[in-house]
Amino acid sequence: MAANIYINTPTMFAFGLILFSILTLISIFRNYIRRWFLSFQFEGPPAIFILGNVQVAKRWQPEDLVQLLYDISEKYGATFRIWIGTELNIFTSDCKFIESVLNSNGLITKAHEYDYLRPWIHDGLLLSSGKKWHDRRKIITPAFHFKILEEYVRILNIQTNELVLSLQRSLDRDAFENKENVDLVEFIALCALDIICGMYRS
Structure with missing residues (x-):
């Protein structure tokens, strides 16, 4: 007779949770590796894998931030990159680079830092994306001809x-x-x- 195999619910739940966690970590790590290699296209302070630019972050005081970014741009040029932990940030004062971003109808999804503005200005033209952004842009464009x-x-x-x-x-x-x-x-x-x-x- 074949032996009956029983798998209790807590075991299945734990297995599913572990599998989900592993797949999530793989996805996050894969995206991070992709950004890591893309970052080599830009100059910037030396970064530590995973930790980012912790040596720069030590100097990050609110009142000194603008001066700090100016000093980095003087050293690395108008467009440079800074890693904040595992997050890649590109800073630029290059007008051509900014123009290409602002003229794009595809680069309209905002970074999560913009979420802090949502309770204040809600989901307007600045924070919206997709069809809502295109509809509102179509309405407001004539005013900025x-x-x-x-x-x-x-x-x-x-x-x-x-x-x-x-x-x-x-x-x-x-x-x-x-x-x-x-x-x-x-x-x-x-x-x-x-x-x-x-x-x-x-």
């Missing part, structure tokens, strides 16, 4: 120059003296208001 924007270039130039002069006058008055951090919200808000009013008058 080159001929329309050309009418406002003069106003934008005048008011941004005025913003720079306002900041310079504040510096001359020692308004920023003995301040480690300067709140630019007031300056930017006034500049934005001047631009809006200038467009309305035109």
Whole structure:
């Protein structure tokens, strides 16, 4: 007589969980290896496998971030890569590179960092993707036609120059003296208001 084989439910569940975990890890590791080899197309600080640029991360203070990125770009060029753990990040100030990304109708899925904005601005044009993004882009595109924007270039130039002069006058008055951090919200808000009013008058 053939022996009966019994597999209890907890054993099957544990086996399924282990198998799922293994397959997930394989998928994650495969994607990571792919990004690792792609990263060699860009210059950047030396990275440690899996750990990324931990030596750079030690210097990452919020107030020093812009200066840090500027220092890295001075050393490695306008486009460079930084590994944050297993996540590959590409930074660029190359206008041609940025233009090719912004003109693409395929590169519209945002990174998970954008999820922090979702409770604030919801699933609008900035955060949406797929059909919703294309539909909303179709609605808003006429408002940003080159001929329309050309009418406002003069106003934008005048008011941004005025913003720079306002900041310079504040510096001359020692308004920023003995301040480690300067709140630019007031300056930017006034500049934005001047631009809006200038467009309305035109």
